[in-house]
Every structure is written in structure tokens, then in C-alpha cells.
Amino acid sequence: MTIVVPNGPSGPTDKLARSLGQKLALRLGQSVIIDNRGGAGGTIGAESVARARNDGYTFLLATTGTQAIAPALYDKLRYDTEKDFEPVAFLTSTANVVVVRSSLGIKDVHELVALAKREPDRLSYGSSGNGSSNHLAAEMFKSITGTEIKHVPYKAISPLRMDLWEGRIDLVFASEVTALNDFIQPGKGRALMVSGDTRSALFPNAPSAKEAGMKSYDLSAWWGLMAPAGTPAPIVERMNKELVAILASPEMKKEMVADGQATKAMTPRQFAAFLAQERAKYVPIVKATNAKIN
Template identity: 45%
Template structure:
């Protein structure tokens, strides 16, 4: 090569050398090399917050960096969800989401600033919390078929309490009316506490509340459990049959929990996070807490499974929300 040719080729040679030198350093860059933020789209102190904090604490033993919890509450989880959806897709900002922001809210709220399917990269399906149909003991029914039969002879005599319009305890009743042909009257409350108080007081007949809330009142006889709302029985209420097995196959309502990252997060980082979460969920401490809260394990912990589940739940609840007439601006 003559001098002129060498000079002409020099920029390309230098660029190739620089690329070669940079590649090993880039490949060796660890992930994560700084703390990861786990956003909880609800206030501190609730069961979702407790689950997420327990899991985040355990994650720190399976990653080279700590996981920091940050509560960004408001609009039934939408504020935190939109924050994560707009975060840098680098694996350092995650959300511990629930059925609200990851499925139901897409149909319930107008002008939502994110899409549960398109805006997030799924990481892991943590589990789900069943609801249970409970009645005040003044109602004579002992089973779901008996309740339906009794309602036929007492039109609109049965009302069900929920923690608010659009909540799972509301939509579970809407779905039940649809499959059972009943006409239970919905009575919304501002939270589970007020709804439970009126149910115990006999002002409403029943509720499709979560198993954790219902458990102590079922055990002391102040409420009667007729059926669990998921396809499988609940470990928290052994012996209580599912609604599905009492004549309504396919009836399946629960609050699910999953961890997601912003869409576009690199696949290798998603896989690394998934492996660490799987290890954390196997911890005896985490399993004990989740079991005490009535949480059931997800059947598949892969990112792909969570993605398919979110899409399925979004479509299911869109239909139920439409039938309910619930809409929030």
C-alpha cells in the first residue's frame, strides 16, 4: 500500500480499531450497575404496597444493586402506570402493577395516557388474589345455585356492595349477572371498609370481595361464603367451592399482580430481571407473606405468559365494563 492509499484508508482503520476496543468494555458492562426503581401505583400501607416491598427487598439479594420502592399513587393506579410507561426503556424503572392499570382501566377511563399492552414490556406474573361471593347470614342461600333460585322469586331484592364503580368487586357482580341471568342491584361504596360495614349490618345482601377481607368474617360466622370467583379454589378459604364448579364454567375473576418495564426495554435485561424475580418468589419469606395474604401463584412465570395474560384480561374487562356502563373521565 502506497502512502497516499494508506492516508486515504486511515479514517476507516481508526474507526474499526475504536469499535474493536469499545466492544469488550460494552459487553462487560454489568446490569444493573445502579439501583432499580420499583414503582407502586398505590399509596403506602396497603396489601399491594406490602407485597411489592417484600419482593423488592428480596430482589436485592439476587441482583448486584438494590431495588428501591417508590409510591406514585392516584387515579386507581394510572398516575404511576403512565410515569413508568414514559420512563427510559433501560430496565431501571419498573412497575408492580395490578388488574386496574394493567387491564381494567383501559376501558374504564377516558383519555388514558398509556396502553396496558403496547406501553409495557412484561417481566413476570407474580400471582393473583381471588374474590369470594359472601352473603349476610340473613340470606337463606347456602350455595350459588340456591342464591340464584332465591333471587328468581325475589326480583331485585338482592343488592351487592362494591368498593366503587369499576372495582373488581363491582365488575365481578356485573359478570355474574351476565352469566347467571340475575339482576343483582349494584351499590357502590367509597372503599372496601364502608362496603363491608353495610354488608355486616344487613343493609346490603352480599359482596364479591377479596378473600383476605372476607376470611375472618367467614370464619367467625358473620358472613357466609358461597363461592370463590376463580377457576381454582383458594388456599385462604379451603372447602369453599368455586362459582365455576357450581354451574357457571368459565366464571373467573381475580385481581392479578405483575411486574412490567417500559416498552422497548432490551430483551436481555427483561430476561435478567425475570430470573431474579423467579428466585425472589421462591424465597420462604416471600412465599409465607404472599400465602398469608391469600395470593395464589401464577401458573407461568415467563415474560411471554404475562404479556398474553394482560392482553386477554384487557379484552375480557373491556366487555364487562361496557355492560356495566361504568365510565370515569
């Protein structure tokens, strides 16, 4: 069995795939190969699975980018996220964290919004590029709050981090583990808010968006397992059952907490409904940014 990771051999997607692959191999009694196929925002790896044989031996470790953002972002996407895949199982998700440089002197998200409204375009945020998930998270924040904050795209996280800490940009929007590992440092970066309804165990002092009065700010990064369209239902159901059991295990729960991730058991049909909602969510956000990739 092969699980295609649409990113290089590092980062949260690869780490999750390898952890699940090891546990699946034990439960299924067969080897599980992790095949990293990065490039083009994950679409190269996703396309390879869309074109693979639907015999139950090839799966995609799908991401928000490959299944929800890509259809709105790419003019010429070489796969159909709805028609070319069978949803197998929702895996994990992580909230988005609003991080400001400490020297800005902002204590909470309401002070941030007030400053951004008082002085439009004074503030700037960094992202990993046009159409990236953190770019769209920032644009959603701007839309909800009615603020103008300048976008500064980067090609790598190291210069983004240094520019935040040294005051050349003012804030970033990052996943929980990225925020913790790369941006939050005493006197350097401060977490103001996490997206969604609940607080993060990694940032217990940062309110949730719901607590902060921004309930609609529910953008998160998520991962799921997909199979090529037409994969037999018994295979899909068996894989769903095994993955739900793995994700409920104490060992996996410990790993998820450490990585700022959470899970929710879904049937393949429930996962399909979730995917439809996510695709619809990103269309207006991408349209508002005018971000398009040919």
C-alpha cells in the first residue's frame, strides 16, 4: 500500500503520514510506503492519486490546499477534487493562530483591529506566498474585521520569522505548531487568538475566535485520506474503520496534542459533506484576494 504525501519529506503532512503508515501496517499486516511527491502547492501529488488505479493500494494524504484551496486558486487544475477521489477518512485539523510582534505593544485582538482601523495600511503581515493557507487566513481576518493590512509574501519561513521579530512586519497567521515553533518567543512574538470555538492547549492564554467575538473566523488547516474515484466501498469502509481506531488510541492522541492537532470521527459520507463545505468556503476568500495560478 502507498500513501502519497503531496509535500516534501518534512513538515506536518509528512509526519502525520509516517505515523499513520506505521500504525496501519501493524493493523493491516502489510507494508505501507510513504511516497513524497511535492510541487505546485501539492497538486502534483494529488493528481498522481487521481490518475492511479482504484484497487485500494494507493491513497492520498490530502490537505486543505489540495482539496479545498486548489479548486478556487488554479485556473487549470488537472484533477477534479469532487469527481476524481473517494473520501476515506477525516484525520486531523489544527487551528490558525494570530501572532503579532511583541514590540508592537498589542495585548489582544481588539486592540489590533482598533489600530488597523485607525491607521489603515500601517500594519503588514507576512505569508508563505499568494494563495497559501496563511495568506487566505489573513484575508479572511481582514474581511471579517473590515481592516486594511498590507500583505508581504515570502518564499521561506526563516526570513519571515526574522522580519517579524525585528519589526519589519507586524503579524503572521500560522498553524498552531508553526506558531509555537517558529514565531512565539518571549519578547518577540505573542499569540492573540486562535481560530474556531475552543482554546488551544498550546496557547492556553489566547482566546478562541468565539470568545473574542469573531465566531465566523473558523479557518483551520486539516488533513484527510482520499482514494482514487471508484475504489471499492468495502476497502474505503475498512480503511475508515482502521483510521478512526488509530486516531482514538492514547498514543495517537498524545502525538496530536503535541502537534496542536485534533480529530473528529467521520464516516466517508460525513467526510464528503465536510469537503463540500470547505470547497465552498474558500471560493469567496480566493476571489477577494484576486489570487490565481495558471
